[in-house]
Amino acid sequence: MRPINSLKNALFNSLYRSSLISTAFAGLIVCVLIFLSVEKDMREEGKYLGQLVFNEIRQAMDSGASYEEVNHLLSELNETAPDISYNIFRSDAIxxxxxxxxxxxxxxxxxxxxxxxxxxxxxIDEIHYYQTIKFSEICLRCHQDVSTGEIAGVIDISFPANRIRIPVTEVLMGLFLVFSITIISSYWALSSDLLEHMINPLQKLERKLKETEGHHDLNERLELDSDLKEILSIEHSFNAQQELLHDAFHQVEQVSIYDQLTKSFNRHQLDRLFTEETLRAIRNKKPMTVAMIDLNGFKQINDVHGHQAGDEILVHFTRVLLNNLRATDKVIRYGGDEFIVLLPDCPCDQAQSLFQRIEQITNSEPYHYKGHVLFTQFSTGIAEFPGDADQENAFDLISTADERMYVDKQRKKKAQAKT
Incomplete structure (x- = not known):
């Protein structure tokens, strides 16, 4: 499980890591600079001291000093600067x-x-500089069997590190480089952490918000690659809002499509469903039947038993319809106690047989409400496409089915009056 930090701690840790990285880089550069600078200054210091000794010895030798006198001169020079030691190593020819x-x-x-x-x-207390002395033209006046350019000897100057003189310009340049490297590496480390833990997750959140504005998939959830609790809190809040939006959108979709009481399609879907089924009938060259249904005596049920009983009768009747229709058939609550049923690939005579069978079911299986037996009788009008209307006047089927339903209702009223 990934650790969770606060933004404050994350920034502190980032600064801490950046300081370590910058210190490491700066230390490495400083070591390189010191090595290069010290080596150069060490050579210059040794060369300077060696030239002083060589000049003293040259003057002594030009004056005809003996071997013992030269050694004595070296002893005096060593006593003059106790921290510096001078030694001469002679070639075989000398x-x-x-x-x-x-x-x-x-x-x-x-x-x-x-x-x-x-x-x-x-x-650190003993640095040796070896200065090579070579024979020159003037040396050949005293030295025999040698040539110019040959090594006459070596002056070994030994001195401590604190004798090295580093120029102020090199010190300032080193400090400037260390400061620059520290700033650059700190910026790099801090920006990398901010990019990984804050900027990238926030950019991803921004993209998701724009997708949500564009009505993209509300089932998609946000996963921000960050270990900051503030970012994770945003992730949780965003996903919770997505869940709420998804539920709200689903509820709105259900309300806009289905009748909330009977769970059948509502009247707003009639045009869409009717057009789809008509085009399918034309494409498949098969008939499509429209049935208009109206419950008989529904107002009397509401008046005598109340609207709750009327609602339960509507639900019961819709359930009977759906249980006896095909999955491809569409039941639409047209209004009040009126329903329209779209029956694709179904001729008119089959539709009449179907609703006669449903009427037998409702007559034999009454609905019981608070001790009362309520029958859900209904009247039906049926019209067939393309038999009762052409493509241009397809919606006239609904009017035709409504007229035939009214005729059926009047017929049943007269039959009931006779009984």
Whole structure:
């Protein structure tokens, strides 16, 4: 089950995650910048210190200083700056000409490679810069059996990290980059969370509302992909409103189509149903019969037993009709105690036989109301399409059926009067 958070907590968590992401990105960039900057500044610092030492040694050597005097000069330089250590490593040619000294080790040769200055970090308090000294034209006046460009020696300058001088411009640039990365990554993380948990669900809600305005399927329900309780509350409210709209629409549809008492079609559906059945009869080239029915003595039932009894008689009679008609037949309450029955694919003689059988049922099965026996007798008028009306005057069938129903009613009144 997905966790549910409030919008406040979600925003806090989003800001927290964005700060972690931005800090991680910023930290990575800072490490890269520091590495590049420190390496560059470390080289510059070592080169600066190495040039100072080389100039001192060059002046001493130009003055004819001996090996011991050069070593003494190095000792004085080391004492001048205790945190800096200077050492000279001599090539084989120098040692052969002027005597033993510190020779170039395999490790130093490996670090300087092709005679390029190199740096090596032992620890934060011991950074080595190896400055390569090569023979130049002026060196050949004193040194023998060597050529210009050959390595004469290496000055090893060892100094702590706090001696490195980082320019203010690099510091400001680093701070600017860190600030920019923090803002960008925070914006990206926050906007991603808002897009996933708020904007996308709200856009989906907007689309559903527009679909509802366009009378789309009210059975469809909204599912918002969010773990915010406010968004889920909107989802619940929307679906509840959809349910209410669906029920209300269904009720309106039922009222607009069916008679609420008898559950048969109401008079508003007569034109539609009559047109459909007429066109079907024309298309299938088969007859369609219209029957007009009117209950006999219905006013007397209302006057003697009340309108409740009249309503129950109408319901009972409609039930008898529906139980004895086909599923394709249509029963329409025309008004009061009058009904119209549309009988597709049914000729007039079959319709007459059908209603005679229904009349026998109503005569043999009276309706009992509060101890009273009530008979639901009725009169029927039948007209057939296309026998009694052509296509252009199809609706005249209803008038014809109504006239014939009135004739049947008068006939039954006279028969009852004689008895």
């Amino acid at each position: 040692q052969k000409q002027f005597g033993e000294g510190r020779g170039l080790t395999e490790e130093i040769l490996r670090r300087i490679g092709e005679g390029v200055d190199a740096t090596h970090v032992e620890s």
